[in-house]
Amino acid sequence: MNKNKFRNLLRSADASIPCDTVFTGGKVLSVFSGVLEDVTFAVTDGMIVGFGESYEP
Numbered sequence: 001m002n003k004n005k006f007r008n009l010l011r012s013a014d015a016s017i018p019c020d021t022v023f024t025g026g027k028v029l030s031v032f033s034g035v036l037e038d039v040t041f042a043v044t045d046g047m048i049v050g051f052g053e054s055y056e057p
Helices: 003-013
Strands: 021-029 036-044 047-051
Touching: 003 036, 003 047
Parallel strands: none
Antiparallel strands: 021 036, 036 047
16 A cells, blocks of 8 residues: 555544545444444445444534
8 A cells, every 4th residue: 555545544544634435324233232333434446444423424
């Protein structure tokens, strides 16, 4: 991975720039509590760059 692609992923991860795709209604299993949590996933350049409510579709 080159430096520019990595910088782009980091900027997408901290929501400085928009992600390519945002999926809402995803599920993540918390291994600590054993609970399925509803989350939003953010994807840039085919990689998941984050999840949580800070990403908007």
